[in-house]
Amino acid sequence: MRKNNHLEFSIYRYNQDIHDSPxxxxxxxxxxxxxxxMLSDVLFKIKKKDPTFSFRISCRQGVCGSDGMNINGRNGLACITSIKDLLKKCKKVVVKPLTGFTILKDxxxxxxxxxxxxxxxFPYIIENNENGCIKKRNHIQSISQRNKLNGLYGCILCACCSSSCPSVWWNTDKFIGPAGLLTSYRFLSDDRDHGKNFRLNHLQDSFKVFKCHNIMNCISSCPKNLNPNRAIRKIKIMLLKNMLNLT
Ligand code: SF4
Ligand code: SF4
Ligand code: FES
Structure with a gap:
């Protein structure tokens, strides 16, 4: 609602020590x-009015992933969501925590x-550790090897994708989810990594990857314009080949 040239911000509040319900x-x-x-500036203004209001924030420039939240029904980062853009589409701004997660406070x-x-x-390079020792060496990469990683390494772990994925809601403890699988494919694609078989064997069950049903919410909710679903489809192909010993 807009009143006397004032814009309404409807904010989710909950403190389980005080309130029966949100x-x-x-x-x-x-x-x-x-x-x-930016929306984050307005959240700070709210915090000034009411110091009990809680939200996470850190870099304020879209790189740390701390301030993922649901903004007018879509997941996004408060620090890179401009009020000007929100005003184009809405009469009031509704802000809620990420769906599918337990609320700690507000x-x-x-x-x-x-x-x-x-x-x-295993979000790191797995070394070839023959004879039990890790070789100390440079990790040389050609330009074409490096280019294979484009679009795979920009994840800031904001969880906007996982929060919008119904498969994550229903299989929180078993399905890796879009963010983890995007990074998994980043390491599966990296020529410097020696853990391909280990990684694939670890992912080879009916939940960790195959619970992705191509609903695609992860793509539309990623503030970094990444495509976890494409990475997941590629991992599925690798897993099928691995199962059939075609690799
Ligand atoms: S495409 Fe897969 S990972 Fe992405 S939202 Fe849908 S089910 Fe989840
Ligand atoms: S893939 Fe995108 S939405 Fe998902 S955690 Fe990474 S940056 Fe956030
Ligand atoms: S505060 Fe770091 S991404 Fe928004």
Whole structure:
């Protein structure tokens, strides 16, 4: 709702120590004052009005992934969501925490499951450790090898994709989810990595990858314009070949 040139921000509030259930609280700000701001600036203004309001934030430039939240029904980063753009499409701004996560307080969610699944893909180069020792050496890459990684390494772990994926909601503890699988494919594609078979064998079950049903929400919700679904489809092909010993 817009009142006397003021824009309404309807914000999800919940503190389990005080409230029986969550509720939406409205804050109004003069449109001229906030027009050129980012949503994160407005959240700080709310925090000034009510210091008990909680949200995560760090870099304020779209690189740390701390401030993923649901903004007018779509997941995004508050620090790179401009009020000007929001005003083009809405009469009021509704902000909720990421869907599918346990709420800790207000917009802050528990991301433990998300990071536990991420750890399961071994997000680092696996060295050739014949004879039990890791070789100390340079990791040389040709230009074409390096180009294979384009579009695969820009994930900032904001969880906007996983939060919009129904398969993650229903299989939180078993399906790796779009963010983890995008990074998994990044290491499967890296010529410097010696863990391909190990990685594929680890992913080879009916949940970790195959619970992706190509719903594609992950693509539309990624603030970095990455395509986790394409990476997942490629991993599925690798897994099928691995199963049939075609690699
Ligand atoms: S394409 Fe797969 S990973 Fe992406 S939202 Fe759909 S089910 Fe989830
Ligand atoms: S793939 Fe995109 S939406 Fe998913 S965690 Fe990475 S940056 Fe965020
Ligand atoms: S605060 Fe770091 S991405 Fe928004």
């Amino acid at each position: 509720y939406m609280e409205s804050y109004f700000f003069n449109m001229e004052e906030i027009r050129n701001m 917009l802050v969610v528990n991301m433990s499951d998300f990071f536990d699944r991420y750890k399961e893909i």
